């Protein structure tokens with residue numbers, strides 16, 4: 143099994159509404175998304191797929207929706223005031239944690255066009271140098287045994 147990784151950096155602000163500690167305050171991160179794709183075969187260029195074919199559309203999506211945005215729980219009471227100020231906002235039906243972001247981005251990657259042999263394996267969000275979360279296929283262990 144072959145594997146490739148692409149990384150995309152972006153800046154965002156968020157807060158966790160129900161967190162008892164400092165994460166309930168609005169704060170920012172220089173985040174990094176890592177997308178891992180795998181394939182049992184290579185194309186004519188001996189690639190799983192061209193890095194740019196996954197990175198370009200995904201970077202466009204992140205730039206449009208997440209980069210320099212306030213990522214928020216849809217019930218965040220700050221939203222009306224921020225919307226009134228024209229702030230860039232992206233909402234989730236849950237806390238905007240790195241885990242939720244990883245799962246959301248995983249679904250975005252799955253929806254992108256890619257060769258039929260290429261599967262999305264894992265999406266990881268690095269929130270800080272020491273705080274990292276990922277979402278991966280449920281059957282990843284089985285896939286590795288192929």
Ligand SMILES: [Zn+2]
Nearest residue numbers: 156165169171
């Ligand atoms: Zn945070």
